[in-house]
Amino acid sequence: MTTATTTRPALPSPLRLGLARGGSELREFFRQKENLIFTVSLPAVLMLLLGTVYVKEAAAAQMFAASMIGAGIISTSFVGLGMSVVGDREDGTLKRLRGTPMPFTSYFIGKIVLVFVSSLVEAALLAVVGIVRFDLQLPTSLDKWLTFAWVFSLGVIACSLIGVALSALAKSTKTAAGVFNLPYVVLQFLSGVFIMQSALPESLRTVGSFFPLKWVCQGFRSVFALDDGYAVMEAAGSWELGRTALVLGAWTVIGLVLVARTFRWSNTSR
Amino acid sequence: MNAIRVRGLTKAYKGHRAVAGVDLDVARGEVFAVLGPNGAGKTTSVEILEGHRDRDGGEVSVLGVDPAEGGREWRSKLGIVLQSATDAATLTVREAVRHYAGYYADPRDPEEVIDLVGLTEKAKARVGTLSGGQRRRLDVALGIIGRPELVFLDEPTTGFDPEARRQFWGLVKRLAAEGTTILLTTHYLDEAEALADRVAVLAGGRIVAEGTPRTLGGRANADATVRYLAAGGYTEIRTSEPAKTIAELARHGEPAELTVTRPSLEDVYLELIK
Structure with missing residues (x-):
């Protein structure tokens, strides 16, 4: 490099900027009532309502809570992040950021921080509702928690990427609600959240099995099952953790490719 | 080196030529205003300079860098006001x-x-x-x-009340006094006149006139209009030598309601964008 550039103070590193973005994103997220009501509280409300109908015994409480936690983190990652990117495009955040020396990587790191923290808060909220209302028992073995950690991480990353990719389809936050909520609600039916998957016709079950939600929920059910005998209730009769990793991994790759190809800084660019 | 240098800039949307060959030079430390009606290509041009939009053709250099290839260092020297x-x-x-x-x-x-x-x-x-x-x-x-070394202000005072506009102008003048180069787009002529060292008028994707606010479109050399009240009606005389005209009038006594006007920036502007 030439001396002219070394005399200028260096710009902050992308990682540092990304963490600063994450802090700012979280601050904004938790200050927005719509987020707190729709993205964060809705799964908890659904859990309370549906749980009152479904949960008659300890086993049902464990399985139902596990599925709801799965659905909850898809709400914060897929719906929440997708909506936040659409919002950033609509309100000028992305346009402003593009005019600053902040690299795209930092924007993305900020979103990852936002999604991980909001999804953890969501999972904790649902767990607390489960414990208080349905006597949910948390797993005690390290093994189960490790499974929880990787299913959570992989699920959140895959669904975040798909959410960001789908954000290209929505021109405004008004249309975005449809773009994100329709698939989300349908997939909850197909993935064993509202109805046990084994109760669904084969065709619907197969469709649900193509998408991440089923695998996240199934992974969480394996974590919250009081014993592994519960696996017989799954459509396949086992937890299929290897396949879960495979499907979520595949969606992560698909999501990355889609984001790289479809991401737009604004609604009018080019 | 100029802060901004543009040669033959073009940009079309679906066959419509939004920018049809713009040349522009803005010196460092200058306040430069781009005037023009809606749809003249102001925002498109500015967004190309900001690196927000691709161009179809032409050469563009902003602070010595092609905006299509500007990196973080380059962006850190720009100030973009949305x-x-x-x-x-x-x-x-x-x-x-x-x-x-x-x-x-x-x-x-x-x-x-x-x-x-x-x-x-x-x-x-x-x-x-x-x-x-x-x-x-x-x-x-x-x-x-x-x-920033260069600030872009794209129609910054649209929707302001008069007091807010004056305050805003004060702010722009302070920035300019600190040596910041400013590229301003506006459709308010008084704004351009109050702030800009030089003005360009953009119409139909082309620059149709360029100069200082005083001289734009030959304004300084344009004929003056001498107007006065006589025998129950106004008389208007267009002349290049108003002082001489008035001196002749004065020989017949003091003319009532005498005024001398030259075309305002607005008159010149409206003529240019026709």
Whole structure:
């Protein structure tokens, strides 16, 4: 490099900027009532309502809570992040950021921080509702928690990427609600959240099995099952953790490719 | 080296030529205004210079760099003031300014910038609660926080009340006095006249006139109109030598309601964009 550039103070590193973005994103997220009501509280409300109908015994409480936690983190990652990117495009955040020396990587790191923290808060909220209302028992073995950690991480990353990719389809936050909520609600039916998957016709079950939600929920059910005998209730009769990793991994790759190809800084660019 | 150098810039959307061969030079430290009606290609041109939009053809150099290839270093020398953003609504003014200061290597002091744009009393207010004029002043704060060498102001005072506009002009003059190069687009002629060292008029994607606000479109040399009241009606005389005309009139006594006018910037402008 030439001396002219070394005399200028260096710009902050992308990682540092990304963490600063994450802090700012979280601050904004938790200050927005719509987020707190729709993205964060809705799964908890659904859990309370549906749980009152479904949960008659300890086993049902464990399985139902596990599925709801799965659905909850898809709400914060897929719906929440997708909506936040659409919002950033609509309100000028992305346009402003593009005019600053902040690299795209930092924007993305900020979103990852936002999604991980909001999804953890969501999972904790649902767990607390489960414990208080349905006597949910948390797993005690390290093994189960490790499974929880990787299913959570992989699920959140895959669904975040798909959410960001789908954000290209929505021109405004008004249309975005449809773009994100329709698939989300349908997939909850197909993935064993509202109805046990084994109760669904084969065709619907197969469709649900193509998408991440089923695998996240199934992974969480394996974590919250009081014993592994519960696996017989799954459509396949086992937890299929290897396949879960495979499907979520595949969606992560698909999501990355889609984001790289479809991401737009604004609604009018080019 | 000029801050901005543009040669033969073109950009079309679906067959419509939005920018049809623009040449532009803006010197360092200059305040340059681009005037033009809606759809003249102002925003498209500016967005190309900002690196927000691809161009179809022509050469563009902004601070010595082609905007299509500008990296982080280059962006850190620019200040882009958005015209319709509603972002950061739930942050406070202070939080937003501090956050954006963190993007730059050598930012201005956030408190100083908040004070400069006159938002000190609103520093703790949520951005979403600001009035339109206050919101735009925050946009300026975020645009200048990184100590930019060149600031883009795209129709900055649209929707301002007269007092807010005057305050805003004061702010732009202070920036200019510090040596910042400013490229301003506006459809307010008084704004261009008050702020700009030089003005270009853009119409139909081309620059149809360029000069200082005083000389634009041959305004300084244009015929003057001498007007006075005589025998129950106004008489108007167009002349290149108004002093001589008045001297002749004065020989017959003092003419009533005597005025001498030259075409205003607005007259010249309206003629140019026809």
